[in-house]
Amino acid sequence: MWTHASSSASRRSSAAIIRSIWSGAALPAAVTAPLRDDARAGAALFVDRSCWSCHVVEGSGGRRGPDLTHVAARLDHDALVARIANGGPGMPGYAAALGSDDLGKIVAFLLTRR
Numbered sequence: 001m002w003t004h005a006s007s008s009a010s011r012r013s014s015a016a017i018i019r020s021i022w023s024g025a026a027l028p029a030a031v032t033a034p035l036r037d038d039a040r041a042g043a044a045l046f047v048d049r050s051c052w053s054c055h056v057v058e059g060s061g062g063r064r065g066p067d068l069t070h071v072a073a074r075l076d077h078d079a080l081v082a083r084i085a086n087g088g089p090g091m092p093g094y095a096a097a098l099g100s101d102d103l104g105k106i107v108a109f110l111l112t113r114r
């Protein structure tokens with residue numbers, strides 16, 4: 001899944017994955033603590049699937065893509081699904097890499113970001 005990324009992106013994403021495994025919480029506790037069920041699982045996937053290595057949420061994360069702190073104020077459910085499945089300039093499409101279950105959980109998390 002990282003073959004299309006530059007080597008510096010690969011290094012950063014490996015660091016993000018290691019950090020998420022070691023700390024279990026790369027996102028701020030203020031973001032993750034209130035989450036339940038699918039949104040909670042989605043926040044973990046957001047880190048483990050390296051979204052977090054390119055996107056900031058509440059000041060934490062990478063800066064190659066837009067800050068997603070308030071993404072649900074801009075994009076609704078269907079728009080989020082389409083953006084993540086298809087990707088865009090500078091972002092890989094995740095339609096093949098994520099099952100619809102995991103994609104739905106990540107979207108449930110992002111919908112809490114109003």
Ligand code: HEC
Pocket residue numbers: 005009046049050051052053054055064065066068071074075080083084087088089090091092094106
């Ligand atoms: C290699 C860096 C990178 C990774 C990894 C990445 N993104 Fe992105 N993402 C971007 C860039 C760059 C854009 C802006 C693309 C554009 O202008 O169309 C973007 C755009 C978005 C948008 C639209 C934001 C807006 O305000 O319009 C969403 C939502 C999003 N990404 C979610 C995700 C999710 C969820 C994941 C993980 C499954 C992910 N991204 C992984 C770089 C990345």
